[in-house]
Amino acid sequence: MAEKLTIATTSLAGCFGCHMSFLDIDERILALAEVARFDRSPLTDIKHCRDRVDLGLVEGGVCNAENVHTLREFRRHCRILVAVGACAINGGLPTLRNPIALEECLQEAYRDGIGVENPQIPDDVELPLLLDKVHPIHEVVRVDYSLPGCPPSADVIWAFLSDLAAGGEPSLPRELIHYD
Amino acid sequence: MTRPTFQIDGKPVTFTEGQTIMEAATAAGVYIPHLCHNPEFEPHGSCKLCTVKVNGRNCSACTFPAADGQEVLNDTAELNELRRTITQMLFVEGNHLCPSCEKSGNCQLQAAAYFLGMTDAHFPFFYPRRELDASHPDILLDRDRCIFCALCVRASRDVDGKNVFAIGGRGIDSRLIVNSPSGRLADTPIAATDKATRVCPVGAILIKRHGFEVPIGERVYDRHTIAEESLEREEPIVEARHG
Incomplete structure (x- = not known):
């Protein structure tokens, strides 16, 4: 039997909607399990890639120092890296804070905003430092493919994985390209 | 008398004197991608998405007059790549959160x-x-x-x-x-x-x-694709303008 395709996934500044959409491939996951094996992923609860993997799927943009660290480590382990969903591709909704200074955002959220109790800006050493802007992942690492959508539908993810598992060059038919 | 004709991607397109390449193409059912152009208004020629090759040179189809014997390239890999790059630049220049x-x-x-x-x-x-x-x-x-x-x-x-x-x-x-x-x-x-x-x-x-x-x-x-929708909406407008 041929070597199984190894797949890793991770979520940065995202909402896990893309991972949920991945699971929406439903029973097709059985066919996928025939040809692929999962490494690091929130789905397996493996925290770090054990080895080099063939395919890495990234959900979410880059909003803090931990995201940068995770993404760079992830890229090093993946032969092919895929930006999955709007946030990985263009930063998504978290970028609504980008035109506003970070200090202003924190003050509004934790000090001056309506209904804030015990106002204080979180500064625990355990918390990853926020970047001044939210970035799409291609501004931090090299990206091989992008699957647009919020989230990309299960059919988009399936079409991509099928192409790749069949050894072909993945390409999305026009009717599967959606940004919403 | 035969009407003046030019070629788009090798296909003959007849036109009325005074029409732009965009208008003639729309009337002939050929889609040329565009954003700043709307046949109800004077052309603006600013988005450059409608860039076509006319006798080997890049021109904006919405402003460039059709002429007898012109050879126009429209739906080519090179031009569509250029148009995609222009579209990508439009996306990064604003805040487009679909x-x-x-x-x-x-x-x-x-x-x-x-x-x-x-x-x-x-x-x-x-x-x-x-x-x-x-x-x-x-x-x-x-x-x-x-x-x-x-x-x-x-x-x-x-x-x-x-x-x-x-x-x-x-x-x-x-x-x-x-x-x-x-x-x-x-x-x-x-x-x-x-x-x-x-x-x-x-x-x-x-x-x-x-x-x-x-x-x-x-x-x-x-x-619908924008090609289908745009031709359906714009063809009658062009016809009404030029007959």
Whole structure:
């Protein structure tokens, strides 16, 4: 039997909607399990890639120092890296804070905003430092493919994985390209 | 007498004297991607999405006059790649967040990007700070999404006769400005029935309280490509203009 395709996934500044959409491939996951094996992923609860993997799927943009660290480590382990969903591709909704200074955002959220109790800006050493802007992942690492959508539908993810598992060059038919 | 003819991608297209390449192509059922062009208005020639090769040179199809014997290349890998790059630049220059935009599915920028097979924006994003104007009771002006096609400028000036909009500034500092002492839309004579509120190809000018009458997934470009929709909408307009 041929070597199984190894797949890793991770979520940065995202909402896990893309991972949920991945699971929406439903029973097709059985066919996928025939040809692929999962490494690091929130789905397996493996925290770090054990080895080099063939395919890495990234959900979410880059909003803090931990995201940068995770993404760079992830890229090093993946032969092919895929930006999955709007946030990985263009930063998504978290970028609504980008035109506003970070200090202003924190003050509004934790000090001056309506209904804030015990106002204080979180500064625990355990918390990853926020970047001044939210970035799409291609501004931090090299990206091989992008699957647009919020989230990309299960059919988009399936079409991509099928192409790749069949050894072909993945390409999305026009009717599967959606940004919403 | 035979009508003058030119070729688009090797296919003969007859035209009426005075027509642009875009008009002749539309009348012949050939789609040339475009955003700032709308056959109801004088061409603007600014978005460059309609770039075609005319006898070997890049020209804007919306402004370039058709001429007998011209050889025009339109649907080629090279030109579509160029158009996709232009579209990517439009995306990074503004704040185009499709999932939270009520124009999504009816947006021509998004539909052009779909048509051109754009799956990412390639370039680093600018994330410019642009002012929102929600002052008018019926019309929302969201400058984040403006692509400076100037269709609202042309519609307000040439059809509504109100001169409400203009493009101010230069280059990356360009912005859509409003012609009133306060700079606010509420202090202009614009009305929700004006042509200027109906021509925005993106979600920059929206009529309030109608955003989600048609659900996402059932909108114009969820059902049709921009090529199909654009030819169907624009062909009768061109025919009416030139007969």
